[in-house]
Amino acid sequence: MITIKYFGMLAEHTKCTEEQMDFKALKLSELVQDLKVKYQLNPASFHVALNHKLVQDSEDVTLQFQDEIALLPPFAGG
Amino acid sequence: MITIKYFGMLAEHTKCTEEQMDFKALKLSELVQDLKVKYQLNPASFHVALNHKLVQDSEDVTLQFQDEIALLPPFAGG
């Protein structure tokens, strides 16, 4: 199982804060591409976190069982 | 009338917080010299304020009627 979380304006856009999908040994970049298509996301509008860490290059990462992915719009704390 | 005020360790040393003397058209430096002798003050231990302003060179200043002089030890606020 893979968990995908959405925050802020992305959760508003996807109308979803969290979804789960069956595990597949995809590259993270492939998953993100699928989500962009599914929700028509602007790639400039978010960063991707894997298991609570920002991912610099999602090409390099292959998903593991029980990974948690998060799509994060610009931060606005403070 | 001239008012002379003492603060902190100087007030402790002189056993006096405020004294008044008759007005004389002295230089401020002469008055300070008299006080040093009277109380055996260490000249390195204080600054002189005239009417609430620190005096850089008491040679340059002649006392005016109703002046307020203060002998100020090192500041310790904060």
Place this chain on the structure above:
Amino acid sequence: MKKKTVFIEGPISPSFISDSIAKHQSKHSIGGHNIFLGQVRADEIEGKTVAAIDFTAYEDMALEQIAEIREKAFKTFDLTCMHIYHSLGKIKAGELCFFVFVSAKHSKDIYAATEYLVNIVKKKVPIFGKEIFEDDTHQWKTNIK
């Protein structure tokens, strides 16, 4: 890494702040405290006025980030204590949403430490803010210019 309480539901009250200050009065090695407080501004944006900001966070990630930030700040600055609190939920204009509190023996490092903590939390911690206008429309706040 130890995860301390960071998120507070609703605004940070002045009495929460005074309680935090009072708790440090038993530490007799502390000579100076520095506190930053973030207050929600009633900004005017294209003729509309911000009435509140509704904050959400990716809490698990945020707590890990803040634990790392704390660790680094203790290495960088000579501090006795450090506390970081941020509100979640709807915080009205004039209310406080962010509280950073550092204490040290001497005051030298505390201003730079607070500034560092405030700026790095804004930059690195996944907190999101929906600016709600007086007419109930909204826009998403962003710290990136």
Place this chain on the structure above:
Amino acid sequence: MKKKTVFIEGPISPSFISDSIAKHQSKHSIGGHNIFLGQVRADEIEGKTVAAIDFTAYEDMALEQIAEIREKAFKTFDLTCMHIYHSLGKIKAGELCFFVFVSAKHSKDIYAATEYLVNIVKKKVPIFGKEIFEDDTHQWKTNIK
């Protein structure tokens, strides 16, 4: 020059601080506050421990100095509000004796403003402190090293 209240008889209480913070919540242009608090340290000096500091001031001169400092700081830094309070009388270790509070629309200037105010008050304002040790002997505190 307007002279504001600066001197407070006895320690500055945490509730005085929270009241000051609360008073600023009606100012909806403020986005950030920075607060410095000076706390009396139980320093050990030649085997003796400081139990309290007894503060006195040349109040007339101090208030004039602080009015000048305020005026200069408002010209130097982009601030909305500025408050400076200092205790007089005997302040025990762990109690607060100095409270500097600045507020601004944006946080950029507030850390430097607080640091400037704290340091210039220590340097320029005629406040005197008698460090009272636990054995009731004392020495005179000095900010000049």
